[in-house]
Amino acid sequence: MFSFQDTVAAKLSISLLRHTDIIPADKAFYEAGTAAKEVGWENMAFIFLNRFLDLTDAIEEGSLYALDHSDFQYTDIPYEVPLPAKQHVAEEQREEIRDWVLTMSMDQRLEQVLPRDERDTYEASLVAVSTGVRSLPCLITGEERAEGLGAETKLRVAGRVALEQKPVLERALSAFDHPADELVLEAQNYISEVSA
Secondary structure, three states: OOOHHHHHHHHHHHHHHHHOOOOOHHHHHHHHHHHHHHOOOHHHHHHHHHHHHHHHHHHHHOOOOOOOOHHHOOOOOOOOOOOOOOOOOOHHHHHHHHHHHHHHHOOOOOOOOOOEOOOOOEOOOOEOOOOOOEOOEOOOOOOEOOOOOOOEEEEEEOOEEEEEEHHHHHHHHHHOOOOOOHHHHHHHHHHHHHHO
8 A cells, every 4th residue: 555645746746747847857767757656557657657758769869759758639738838958867877767667568457548537638737638627726736626536625725725635634634743843833824724
């Protein structure tokens, strides 16, 4: 079984993919792919790590021209990103990922498709592809949270309303039950206040 913290870390890493226009894309896809792999989301891990390898090849070639975007057409992950000037992941780790992706590509059970929700959009996307409706991100995971997708609590943060699933919020608060330092205690108090 995977820990709650590992699952939240994976969701956060995946949510950061929508910002690869401002953070190094190779590092972001590596982090999202390895985090997804660690929690057993093999389909997503395969897609993200395959994209990571495509980006590392593009960095070597000095061009993003050959990138295939078909895996990301139902997402809000940007197609056009700046080409990183250098590799952000060591050669040894890149080779480990290359071996894993090659091994997984032989697996007949693997589906090279990102999971979609009732919007016919990748489940972590904030923007519905068919309507263009933008949802606010989850305060904790960064994922899409729209009304009608389960039990939610409205959280007021900096004058904006964010929607959050109650189980995620409750588990996050319980993770802070034994705060290690003053900063964690302040974060716990703030989250408790805005969720009341």
